[in-house]
Amino acid sequence: MSSSYRGLILDFGGVLTTRMRLNGQAFERSEGLTPGAYFHALDEHPDGVRIYADLEVGRATQEEWNQVIGGILGIDPTNLMQRALANLRPEPVILAAVQRAREAGVKVAMLSNSFGLEPYNPYEALGMYDAFDAVILSEVEKVRKPSPEIYRRTLEALGLTGPECVFVDDHAENLPPAQALGIRTIHHTTDPEATAAQLDALLARAAA
Missing domain, CATH: 3.40.50.1000 (HAD superfamily/HAD-like)
Structure with a gap:
């Protein structure tokens, strides 16, 4: 150089x-969620916004993220991040x-x-x-x-x-x-x- x-x-x-949006849409389909529900949980729900921000800087663990986002969506939180990024x-x-x-x-x-x-x-x-x-x-x-x-x-x-x-x-x-x-x-x-x-x-x- x-x-x-x-x-x-x-x-x-x-x-x-x-693309992250295509991945998220595939996740919604695989979990039987209403279209847009996952993105609402991440980007608009106060608890979802908070836990993601905390996860990004190490104030929360991935397991805590799994629990909070799973609770918002009403789905099993087990290995949720892995399932959410599966596509x-x-x-x-x-x-x-x-x-x-x-x-x-x-x-x-x-x-x-x-x-x-x-x-x-x-x-x-x-x-x-x-x-x-x-x-x-x-x-x-x-x-x-x-x-x-x-x-x-x-x-x-x-x-x-x-x-x-x-x-x-x-x-x-x-x-x-x-x-x-x-x-x-x-x-x-x-x-x-x-x-x-x-x-x-x-x-x-x-x-x-």
């Missing part, structure tokens, strides 16, 4: 994996772009607001650890996106500065704190081919 972009930082759920798969187009970046000498990090690590570790289950030079999880760091601190820690883990890195996330609200550190950002939507093409173009220029 001879110029600006020497690092690549990617979100996990919905970027390195298939999530690695996104091969993005992972291929990650591999191309690493082969070109780019350092690559995964930066995720945590789903918890015990009893179910989705990062291990989907084979993510070996694909990255650094794995930054909010549960471990005790701080979550979009706090600027977790971006700073990711840069430290890579040994790079903000202007040397590109960050990809599917939540627009997570991008401005990275931009404030000089990181180039890409808002991933629903088209992994388009995101991979953007990455290839940026990193090709960096390697030229």
Whole structure:
């Protein structure tokens, strides 16, 4: 690498994996839930919002999340996170772009607001650890996106500065704190081919 972009930082759920909404909809069908019930429990129910926020920064365990979300939905809480993520798969187009970046000498990090690590570790289950030079999880760091601190820690883990890195996330609200550190950002939507093409173009220029 001879110029600006020497690092690549990617979100996990919905970027390195298939779409979170499609996974959630499949979970609702498998559990016989009313369409939208799972998303309401996570995003709108006060107890659901609280427990997810606490899980992400290590104030609550995955087992506690299972109990609370299971209670809201009226379903068996046993291994609920594992069941809730059962339809999530690695996104091969993005992972291929990650591999191309690493082969070109780019350092690559995964930066995720945590789903918890015990009893179910989705990062291990989907084979993510070996694909990255650094794995930054909010549960471990005790701080979550979009706090600027977790971006700073990711840069430290890579040994790079903000202007040397590109960050990809599917939540627009997570991008401005990275931009404030000089990181180039890409808002991933629903088209992994388009995101991979953007990455290839940026990193090709960096390697030229």
